[in-house]
Amino acid sequence: MTPRERVLATLNRQKVDCIPFDIGGTDCTSVHVIPYHKLRQRLGLGNGPIRAGCLIQLVAQTDRPVMDALGTDVEALWFGSQRTKLWKTPFGVELIIPERFDVEDLPDGSSVVRNPQGVIYARRAADAYYHDPVGNPLASVTSPAELDKYDALFERWDFSYVYDEPMEELAARAKMQYQSTDRAVVTLWRMHYLQSGMLMRGYEQFLVDLMTNKDLAHALLSKLHEAYLRRIEMFLQAFGPWFDIIFLTDDLGTQQTGMISTALYREMIYPYISEAVAKMKSAGKKVVMHSCGAVSAFVPFMIEMGIDALNPVQVSAAGMNPAELVRQYGKDIAFWGGGCDTQHALNAADPEVVRADVRRRLREFGPHAHLVFTQVHNIQYDVPPENILAMRDEFFRQTRS
Numbered sequence: 001m002t003p004r005e006r007v008l009a010t011l012n013r014q015k016v017d018c019i020p021f022d023i024g025g026t027d028c029t030s031v032h033v034i035p036y037h038k039l040r041q042r043l044g045l046g047n048g049p050i051r052a053g054c055l056i057q058l059v060a061q062t063d064r065p066v067m068d069a070l071g072t073d074v075e076a077l078w079f080g081s082q083r084t085k086l087w088k089t090p091f092g093v094e095l096i097i098p099e100r101f102d103v104e105d106l107p108d109g110s111s112v113v114r115n116p117q118g119v120i121y122a123r124r125a126a127d128a129y130y131h132d133p134v135g136n137p138l139a140s141v142t143s144p145a146e147l148d149k150y151d152a153l154f155e156r157w158d159f160s161y162v163y164d165e166p167m168e169e170l171a172a173r174a175k176m177q178y179q180s181t182d183r184a185v186v187t188l189w190r191m192h193y194l195q196s197g198m199l200m201r202g203y204e205q206f207l208v209d210l211m212t213n214k215d216l217a218h219a220l221l222s223k224l225h226e227a228y229l230r231r232i233e234m235f236l237q238a239f240g241p242w243f244d245i246i247f248l249t250d251d252l253g254t255q256q257t258g259m260i261s262t263a264l265y266r267e268m269i270y271p272y273i274s275e276a277v278a279k280m281k282s283a284g285k286k287v288v289m290h291s292c293g294a295v296s297a298f299v300p301f302m303i304e305m306g307i308d309a310l311n312p313v314q315v316s317a318a319g320m321n322p323a324e325l326v327r328q329y330g331k332d333i334a335f336w337g338g339g340c341d342t343q344h345a346l347n348a349a350d351p352e353v354v355r356a357d358v359r360r361r362l363r364e365f366g367p368h369a370h371l372v373f374t375q376v377h378n379i380q381y382d383v384p385p386e387n388i389l390a391m392r393d394e395f396f397r398q399t400r401s
Contacts, residue, residue, distance in 0.1 A: 003182055004183060022072055024060070025183075026186050026288070031060055032379060036062075037060075045066060049094040050096065056130065064181075073184060077177060077188070081100060082166070111131070136199065153200075170239060178241075191276060197221065214268070245287070246287045251290075253317060309370075311336040326368060337376055340358050341375075346380070354394070375391065
């Protein structure tokens with residue numbers, strides 16, 4: 001099978017020649033720019049600037065020489081910008097970033113990012129390796145009517161203004177990328193619902209809204225949803241033929257349990273996201289949902305709305321044992337991730353810990369899982385390249401020898 005055929009067959013829960021392999025195919029299965037820089041050196045692929053992917057998580061856009069060296073079956077279609085610039089990060093890695101990404105390094109070693117109005121919307125602490133969103137633009141709203149003042153915010157939410165590439169140019173680039181690879185191509189649409197509400201209103205406040213101010217919560221979600229539906233239509237018309245999979249993200253879990261109850265999810269979140277997914281599925285696209293944490297109780301909702309695969313399978317969270325998930329849900333949904341524990345194994349001092357964890361996870365998933373193999377989440381800043389290669393080598397040794 002070609003890599004594209006292998007991945008799509010897995011998402012169709014059909015038999016494949018071997019388990020597909022992903023590193024860098026989504027913005028939640030990528031490599032932080034620090035280990036990516038070291039990995040390119042380790043593979044003998046140069047020492048130049050790295051094109052940044054997610055500017056908050058500071059992961060790299062995996063380039064094709066690295067994909068070829070790793071033997072991956074998936075690649076990402078990233079959004080682009082008309083002009084770029086170089087940012088020499090305080091931690092020493094030179095990145096290619098959008099010109100509109102207004103990042104400022106401060107004397108104390110931290111960084112801030114400003115929007116076009118000069119307001120700080122993200123911050124990287126000194127000696128940290130990520131940006132954190134700051135500020136909640138709708139924190140002061142008290143009634144649904146007030147939301148009408150924020151139409152521009154909703155229209156671009158989850159589709160940053162820094163990505164100003166004209167749609168026709170994005171479509172042409174997507175076509176060229178798709179036609180030049182036999183890997184499965186994933187487009188990264190994000191489109192959070194629960195998480196967007198928490199970022200707009202504040203985490204605690206939106207959770208309170210969902211229970212005590214439901215008119216306001218519904219008004220916010222409705223405006224967001226309307227913007228998302230327009231965007232889905234625009235994207236499908238512009239470059240719909242030139243990708244295979246839509247990747248959505250909306251974290252529902254903590255380490256121990258869901259962020260909200262399943263009953264509240266059914267009432268307040270599910271009606272919106274299920275309609276969005278239905279629109280994507282009606283266009284013949286596969287849809288993968290990213291949700292970290294203890295989310296086993298939400299998997300039936302994903303199956304009901306037509307999600308093709310759950311990412312990441314956070315094996316260290318409560319109730320996320322791969323064997324049990326496959327037993328309960330494996331006939332109805334595929335799994336994209338869970339191949340190596342990023343919290344307790346991938347950054348170990350001894351690569352043998354990585355190899356042992358890969359063997360353990362493959363045993364847990366077993367022969368009947370429809371699995372796209374990748375680590376639990378993005379490869380973190382402290383992971384040595386030897387461990388990335390140990391994960392890859394052990395996976396291939398166990399599945400393709």
